[in-house]
Amino acid sequence: MTLLLLAMPVIAVIDVPLRSGAQAAPQPQIGEEKRPSVQDVPSAVMKKSRRLFLRDCAPCHGKNGDGNSPVRRTLHPTPLDLTGFDLMDSFILHVLHEGVPGSDMPAWHSSPEDDLRAVSAYTVRLGRPDELADDERYAPSGALQEAGRRIYTAHCARCHGNSGNGDGKDATRYPPIPPSFRGMRPSYAMARRVIESGVPGTAMPSWPLLTPQEIQAVTYYIRSLYAGASGATGATRGTVR
């Protein structure tokens, strides 16, 4: 009896977020609907993925994965806005296995591998890609790519590495180490926010001298480093059902 009494508050404390997480209705996605929305996938796999995401990830990353959660402001750096990036399956699994040292993202050692894969399948669907419309381009693709490469070399390569792998000469000096652009591709809006404001809690500074033109060019270049499938019909996404 005493044991049960002792254990009860603990159970209560743990149990509450689990239940509320499982019951929480997924919020409608804002923005364009180019890619299949997470709510459109009725299969048992995605139901499980969603349940796991809401239980394990949503407390910090928010129900929509956009980083808006009650604890957001207590974490430094703040939880990643998962909707601002195209993420590769392998990249997410790596992060889930290893965590992100220097941030509050833990390694999920104790979770079964199946669960991690399920969560990863859900997370890749959160990204909302934004393509550059023709009238938004400051220059033709070739100029954007070449200017972007030069800006990247001058500003970013020191930490993010020449090929965007996050292996620049200063990468390990200021944890968390920069993520690999091969595994994550920022949207234009996200890249602009990060470059203009920096990422407090990491070594990523703000770059107030970069012009909108230069930010667009360097984003164009960074996006070209992505190794995953591009767009809504990417093969990696199509197989997750």
Added chain:
Amino acid sequence: MSQTLILKLLLLLLLPVTAVVAGQRALQNLHLPTAPAQERMLTQPPTSQPIPRTWTPPDASRVPTGSSSGSILLGMHIFTETPKYASAYVGDQLSCSNCHLQGGTMSYAIALVGAPRWFPMFSERAKRNISLEDRIQECVTRSENGTPLPIDGPEMTALLSYFEWLSQKVSSFATPARGLASLPSMEGDPVRGATVYKGQCSTCHGADGAGVPPILPALWGPDAYNDGAGMNQVKKMAAFVLRNMPQNNPGTLTPQQAYDVAAYVASKPHSSYNSAYDIY
């Protein structure tokens, strides 16, 4: 009643214990850098320190709606993308904002906040009092290597509206420092400047000085300003470079290096200024 009380007490007692256990588990996942690494972090901060943003770049969304808003927005576009929006009048691939950084709102980068109040102003070049329109024409014919704007045309009106908007209190710009940094007169050496250029400038502007128009400005050749431009004067470019370049690490060059690299750029070929435009 008493049972609830006991439960509450137990809960209070257990909460710190669970917190400590959770904290310890979290620590296991955290790979702290070793002591020498920490020391290095403290003693060698990144040179790309965030630069405190003491100004706000012009934001199109803050242009007031009204009869002049279209003109202000056109002026902003001409200012930041000159080869696209004033293509009929410019002869190179530079934008106004390549020298007047951040849309003409940045200290020591030839800011234009308040410019309409400075004119008429005595010009050393023209040896007379000139108007703001005259001064714009100087930029168009020299730095833009182009032909004068029609004095009543939409481009001139738009630029004047834009400067007027920048200078209004309602645009809430703190008034930036005017002009360029002041520098003592020094001699620049193009040979030393070539070394500085190779190490600090060529990554973006290119070894050929051609940049990547219209994103990265050209410094010499057909896409750059002509030899009548202020930037072609070694002292002026040195003052600009000292405060604003290299863009990934501004403020790291010495005045002598700034003079050297300005002399190197000035020694490169530039288009010729048409002295018929001396009337402005």
